[in-house]
Amino acid sequence: MKKFISVKDTEDPKGLVKKAIDIKKDPFSNPIGKNKTMGLVFFNPSLRTRMSTQKAAMNLGMNVINMNIDKDGWKIEFNDGAVMDGDSQEHIKDAVKVMSQYVDILGVRTFPGLKDRNADYNEEVISNFIKYSDVPVVSLESATRHPLQSLADLVTIEEIGIKKPKVVLSWAPHPRILPQAVPNSFAEWVKVTDADLTIACPEGYELADEFMAGANVSYNQEEAFKDADIIYAKNWSSYHHYGEKPEVKEDWRITSEKMSLTNNGKFMHCLPIRRNVIATDEVIDNSMIYKEAKNREYAAQAVLQEILENL
Ligand code: CP
Numbered sequence: 544m545k546k547f548i549s550v551k552d553t554e555d556p557k558g559l560v561k562k563a564i565d566i567k568k569d570p571f572s573n574p575i576g577k578n579k580t581m582g583l584v585f586f587n588p589s590l591r592t593r594m595s596t597q598k599a600a601m602n603l604g605m606n607v608i609n610m611n612i613d614k615d616g617w618k619i620e621f622n623d624g625a626v627m628d629g630d631s632q633e634h635i636k637d638a639v640k641v642m643s644q645y646v647d648i649l650g651v652r653t654f655p656g657l658k659d660r661n662a663d664y665n666e667e668v669i670s671n672f673i674k675y676s677d678v679p680v681v682s683l684e685s686a687t688r689h690p691l692q693s694l695a696d697l698v699t700i701e702e703i704g705i706k707k708p709k710v711v712l713s714w715a716p717h718p719r720i721l722p723q724a725v726p727n728s729f730a731e732w733v734k735v736t737d738a739d740l741t742i743a744c745p746e747g748y749e750l751a752d753e754f755m756a757g758a759n760v761s762y763n764q765e766e767a768f769k770d771a772d773i774i775y776a777k778n779w780s781s782y783h784h785y786g787e788k789p790e791v792k793e794d795w796r797i798t799s800e801k802m803s804l805t806n807n808g809k810f811m812h813c814l815p816i817r818r819n820v821i822a823t824d825e826v827i828d829n830s831m832i833y834k835e836a837k838n839r840e841y842a843a844q845a846v847l848q849e850i851l852e853n854l
Contacts, residue, residue, distance in 0.1 A: 544850050546673050548666070548682040549690055549731065553849075556697070556735045563698045563838070563845035566602075570844060575851045576605030582646030583609045583683065586668070587654045591814060592683045592691065595839035596650055602844055603851065608646060612638075621671065635668075639675035648679050648850055655686035655722050660785040663687065663722075664751070679850050689724045692813050693732035695842035699835045700738070700773060703809055707737045708772035711808075713764060714744035715795050715821040717778030720788050723750055725813050726777050730754040743767035747789040751782050764795055768804040775811045776821055797822035811835055 546552055553559050566573075581600035583593060597607045610616065619638055620631030627634065643649055651672050655663035663686040672680045682690055700708060710733055712726055726742075727750055733740045734757050741759040742750065749755055761767035768774065776797050781787050796819075802808060810822065810830035818824055 544679065544846070544853060546680045547690060547846050547850070548669055548673070548680070548685055549688050549728070550693070550735060552690075556694075556732065559694060559845050559849070560697045560701055562849070563694065563841040564701065566844050566848070567698075567838070567841040570602045570841065573848060574604035575848060576600060576603035579604075579647040579851065580606045580608060580645065581847065582642055582649045583607060584642065584649065584651045585609075585611050585683070586613045587652050587684075589652055589683065591836055591839050592652060595836070596681075596683060596691065596843045596847075598840050599843035599847055602840070603847055605647075605847070610642075621667065635671045636675050639672050640677070643675075643677040646678060647854065648681060648847060649676050650681040650683045651685075652683035653685055655724070657720055657722065657780060657786040660782075679854075681846060681850070684724055686722065687724055688728040688731070689813070690728055690732070691839065691843050691846065692725060693728040694846065695835055695838040696729060696775070696811065696813070697732055697736060698838040698842055699811065699831055700733075700736070702834070702838075703773070703831075705772045707739060709741070709770055709806070710738045710773040710775060711741045711743055711767050711771045712758075712775045712777065713767065713795070713797065714748050715776045715778050715797055716791065717817060717820060720780045720786060721778050723754075723779045723782055726750055726779050727754045729775060729777070730758060734758070738773075741767050741771070745789075745791045745793065745795065747781055747784060748779065748791075749783060750779070764793070765801060765804055768801055768808070771805040771808045773811060774802065774805060774808050777813065778821060796820065797826050799823065799825045802826055
């Protein structure tokens with residue numbers, strides 16, 4: 544594995560889920576990362592991804608360097624051939640080349656701008672990391688995907704232990720304009736399992752076709768919840784009206800009444816979650832969220848271990 548930015552970067556996603564579950568049983572048994580260094584580079588805030596990936600690297604014996612590049616680095620220029628006589632102080636080419644001299648694996652978090660769909664869906668920032676890095680690049684959430692989160696979510700679903708679960712990815716309300724990375728990624732990872740996936744969202748909030756393909760689509764949240772085993776809640780802004788948040792008149796907040804329509808379904812969310820906006824306290828307090836967060840560590844460890852085994 545030379546990069547990990549989507550499900551397509553692993554030949555055996557189910558095997559990777561199994562590997563994470565095996566690692567969870569004995570996380571300190573393989574110091575394969577001794578004398579190796581993990582670099583974690585953040586253009587955006589993070590709690591879980593930062594701490595779980597650092598913990599995973601340390602479990603493998605790695606050293607870790609953290610960098611909030613948006614706050615602590617020079618202002619980055621992304622345009623090739625730019626005459627850098629303005630605000631930008633360092634070209635992405637030079638920054639990535641240099642960072643990759645110090646580390647053996649480079650993780651990067653870069654959210655989309657949500658202004659220019661082509662730029663975001665061409666993954667302009669993380670593509671530059673892959674292009675210029677001399678070491679493997681791991682997405683800590685990019686413009687369109689969050690693979691470490693999705694892998695942890697599959698581990699959590701596997702642990703719930705239902706053979707062919709009905710999984711509902713449900714849009715839920717939020718006051719801000721959020722990326723599609725988590726739902727995109729969740730959809731593409733669930734589709735490599737035996738689960739039956741329904742994407743429930745208001746009209747106008749459909750994901751890009753490649754992520755909707757192969758899933759059932761419902762514009763009626765309560766209908767979708769019937770007999771569901773897993774409710775995976777997330778807000779996202781409109782892909783088709785890019786960077787916008789078309790008005791939704793129906794109430795899509797997830798309540799205990801809605802959860803009672805499910806097959807004793809489990810509620811999942813990647814966090815952070817806005818309580819009593821996305822879902823009620825009662826739903827959140829009876830959910831899988833902390834198990835998912837814990838599984839972030841073992842998902843990251845499985846990916847880092849696989850990369851280290853192939854360095
Ligand atoms: N779920 C997740 O990625 O959390 P952070 O944004 O806090 O890393």
